[in-house]
Amino acid sequence: MKPNHKRQVDSLLSAVARAPQSLLMLDYDGTLAPFHRDPKQAFPYPGFSSLLQQIVNSGRTRLIIISGRDANELIPLLNISPRPELWGLHGLQRLKTDGSVELSPMDPTTLSTLGAAEDWLRYQHLEHTAEFKTGSIAVHWRGLDECDAEAIRGRVLMGWTPLAKYTPLDLLEFDGGVEIRAHNSNKGNVILKILSEVNAETPAVYLADDTTDEQAFQGVNGRGLSVLVRPRWRRTAAQVWFIPPDDVRNFLSRWLQACQDQNVLSDDNHTSVEINA
Numbered sequence: 001m002k003p004n005h006k007r008q009v010d011s012l013l014s015a016v017a018r019a020p021q022s023l024l025m026l027d028y029d030g031t032l033a034p035f036h037r038d039p040k041q042a043f044p045y046p047g048f049s050s051l052l053q054q055i056v057n058s059g060r061t062r063l064i065i066i067s068g069r070d071a072n073e074l075i076p077l078l079n080i081s082p083r084p085e086l087w088g089l090h091g092l093q094r095l096k097t098d099g100s101v102e103l104s105p106m107d108p109t110t111l112s113t114l115g116a117a118e119d120w121l122r123y124q125h126l127e128h129t130a131e132f133k134t135g136s137i138a139v140h141w142r143g144l145d146e147c148d149a150e151a152i153r154g155r156v157l158m159g160w161t162p163l164a165k166y167t168p169l170d171l172l173e174f175d176g177g178v179e180i181r182a183h184n185s186n187k188g189n190v191i192l193k194i195l196s197e198v199n200a201e202t203p204a205v206y207l208a209d210d211t212t213d214e215q216a217f218q219g220v221n222g223r224g225l226s227v228l229v230r231p232r233w234r235r236t237a238a239q240v241w242f243i244p245p246d247d248v249r250n251f252l253s254r255w256l257q258a259c260q261d262q263n264v265l266s267d268d269n270h271t272s273v274e275i276n277a
Contacts (some may be wrong), residue, residue: 027207049080056082064085085097089135092187169181175210227239227241230242
C-alpha cells in the first residue's frame, strides 16, 4: 500500500478523535451484511451490531444507514438502541431518531409508469423475481446461473428500457439485478442533504458496495472519504476500497477507538485499504 493512501484513512480517524461530532454513513446490504436470498435474514456480519452500538453509545458520532430497502426492514436486523437515523428507498424515505418519518411524494406519472413496469413483469411471468417497493421495482437474479440471469435481464430490459426513456424514471443495473425507480430517489441527493445539515469541518465517511452508490461517492468526495466495499475491485468514484467483512470490521473498530480516545494509534496491522489511482 502506498504510504499516502494509508495516510488518508489515518487522517480521517485522527480528525474523528479530535472532533466533538463525526458523520458515519453506511449502506446496509453488501456493506454491513452479506446478501441473502431472504432479505429478512440478512443480519449484519458478526460483531458489526456491537461495534455500531458502542459507536452510538459514545455520543460522538451521527450514525446514518442509507439503503435501497424500506428502512423499517432494517430496524430488527440492526438491533441498535436507540436506533440510528435511517434513509430507505434510495432516499424517498427518512426515519429520524426522534421517531418522525419523512416520505417524499410521487407524481402521477411516476406512479402510472411503475404500474406499467409491474404489468410488464406479469406479462413476462417474472413477478416472482421482483421486489416491489414504494417508488421502485427491483428484479433480482443473484444466485442464478449466467444463462438464466441473462435471459431474465433481457426480458426485463425489453419492456423497462422504453418506459425509462420516455418517462421521469431511472433504470439502473446493480450487482445481481436491475431496478426502475423514481427519478428523485437518489443516494447522491441523500448525501448532499445530510452534509448540508452539518458543519463543514465535521469528519465524514460513506461506505457502500454497489453501482447505485456511485452518485453518493461523488457527493461525499471533496467533503469526506468515500469507500467501496466489495470482494473484488471495480472502477468507481470511491477513494478507498475495503474487502468485506474484515476491512470494514477493522475500520469500525478504529472509529470506535477514535471516539473513545484523543489519539488514534496507527500501525501496519490496521485496516488494509487501496485507493484508486
